[in-house]
Amino acid sequence: MxxxxxxxxxxxxxxxxxxxxxxxxxxxxxxxxxxxxxxxxxxxxxxxxxxxxxxxxxxxxxxxxxxxxxxxxxxxxxxxxxxxxxxxxFKLDCYTEVPGVLKALKARGAKVAILSNGSPAMLESAVRNAALDEIIDDIFSVDALRVFKTAPEVYDLVTTSYRAYPEAISFQSSNRWDIAGAAKFGFRPVWINRNQMPDEYPDLAPSLILPSLSGL
Incomplete structure (x- = not known):
């Protein structure tokens, strides 16, 4: 899908x-x-x-x-x-599968974006260091709102910008608390459970659980 x-x-x-x-x-x-x-x-x-x-x-x-x-x-x-x-x-490595997965998603015609607690300078540096700047369409930082996830207005940054309903957005995070916030907001949340952690927040379940981004 x-x-x-x-x-x-x-x-x-x-x-x-x-x-x-x-x-x-x-x-x-x-x-x-x-x-x-x-x-x-x-x-x-x-x-x-x-x-x-x-x-x-x-x-x-x-x-x-x-x-x-x-x-x-x-x-x-x-x-x-x-x-x-x-x-x-400030110059973190990306996971090995990231560039290929993002390129493939972009090739499907979808927008590819970041929604992060990180400050704009941090995010721009990481994206540039990982050579993802030609792939990522938009970087949404909580700095615009001065409040962190899981505040619902953070997730609304995306839907407002893209003029899309929440269910039209596939949101990927390795943080289970972030997935809970995205589920509550109405995104289709995909938990990237890289460390095989036990599940939490059963009332705010992910739509899909993957061990890495490769399954997208």
Missing amino acids: THAAYVFDAYGTLFDVHAAVRRHASEIGPQGPALSQLWRAKQLEYSWVRSLMGAYRDFWQLTEEALDFALASMPDVDRSVRATLLDAY
Whole structure:
């Protein structure tokens, strides 16, 4: 089934959020995987808490603050890696299947877009670094609204721009909470369950579950 648009979450879906730490694993040492997991968890936690408080800071600021917390929690990791890790996060690798899948969807005549918590500068850098700038039609950032997913007005950025009903939009995310928000809004949500995580939010189910984007 072809949809009017295929819209993708960015971090964890198109771009590997753990690539920055993995790229510098030798400098970080054995705590690298735990550092990366904590960095990601705090990045998301800060976005949800600030949305609930109405105290917005853009996603890059939250990414920096989350890394500072993770480094402070792991004193054995040399803090001199901070600048290196932030630079690497600004230029994250995409997953290997991403370019081919996006090109194939675009060849079907569908719009291909990103809808992300990321700041515009972060997203443009990641897209350019992964050489996806000739494929992606539009980048929608929550920065335009100053509130993070899963606020329904974030998903409405797409339907308003494309003048489409929610059910005409196929929305892909690796984050189950994001899929729940998209389902509540009325998108056709596809959960890219890269890490074989157990399901959550049974009342807000995905339309489809895939291990990668390759099944689209």
